[in-house]
Amino acid sequence: MKYKIIADSGSNVTTLADTDFASVPITIMAGGKEYIDDAALDILAMTDELRKLSTKSSTACPNIDQWLTAFGKADIIVAITITGTLSGSYSAAVQARKQYLEKHPNAQILVLDSQSAGPRMQLLLEYAAKLFAANAPFNEIESKLTTYQQHTELLFSLESLTNLVNNGRISATAAKISNMLKLRIVGTDTNGKLTPVGKARGQAKAISLLLKEMQAQGFNGKKACIAHCFNETGAKLLSQKIKEAYPACEITLTTTRGVCSYYAEVGGLMVGFEKQ
Structure with missing residues (x-):
């Protein structure tokens, strides 16, 4: 049996240790230019160019053929997508699953809408890889992974907020007020939608608020993944604060790829974590 894990680039993940893994790129479209979120994308150049724009921008999901190509000839497949409220990636993957099964009726495929992005998707991918390593049967993989999803969260x-304004996700007035007051918005992914939960003046206060919200949402202190968009200082400070409260916590620091950099923008922090 050949196992394979696939995710769109909203996960920030490019490789999974000892696992057959593929990343399918999402495309960012802005200023008449397309940024394909693959290994060749210059994230710094993209973020610099996007900061100069005030026109509408958007993202395009991977198409069905891209998902089919990623499936390869695997027998057991787990495909995890960015939240369906931000992209049509989940729908495309579901259609690819249908077409793949027509030609490979004995294959078993789980397509999971993460209802999230970035480091929460990474937690799901790493858990799937553990199940693969244990040679778990498909039914067990499906059951345990969907259960595990309910015990993860993203902040x-x-x-x-420039790109969220240009993408039509929030109002220009709200963004202008936040910028004037130098406020950082802290939020979560409630049912797959980006939902603000608080505001903080400055990074230090925002990080304290992040940890407070993690605890309020039932953080179990065992595992967290922090992704940053050119904000290593903030990522390390958040990691330090988590370690002070939970010394045994397993923490991974990563950088955002194209689509997460598009939404989080320079200075942004994302933290996925396990909860009770």
């Missing part, structure tokens, strides 16, 4: 802290 984020944003310094800039």
Whole structure:
């Protein structure tokens, strides 16, 4: 049996240790230009260019053929997508599953809408890889992974809201007020939607608020993944604060790829974590 894990680039993940893994790119479209979120994308150049724009921008999901290509010839497949409220990636993957099964009727495929992005998706991918390593049967993989999803969460802290305005996710007035007051927005992914939960003046206060919200949402102190968009200082400070409260916590620091950098923008922090 050949196992394979696939995710769109909203996960920030490019490789999984000892696992057959593929990343399918999402495309960011802004200023008449397309940024394909693959290994060749220059994230710094993209974020610099996007900061200069005030026109509408959007993202395009991977198409069905891209998902089919990623499936390869695997027998057991887990495909995890960015939340369906931000992208049509989940729908495309579901259609690819249908077409794949027509030609490979004995294959078993789980397509999971993460209802999230970035580091929460990474937690799901790493858990799937553990199940694969244990040679778990498909039914067990499906059951345990969907259960595990209910015990994970995502929080984020944003310094800039420009792209969310240009993408039509929030109002320009709300963003202008936040920028004027130098506020960082702290939010979560309630049912797959980006939902603000608080505001903080400055990074230090935002990080304290992040940890407070993690605890309020039932953080179990065992595992967290922090992704940052050119904000290593903030990521390390958040990691330090978590370690002070939960010394045994397993923490991974990563950088955002294209689509998460598009939404989080420079200075942004995202933290995925396990909860009770």
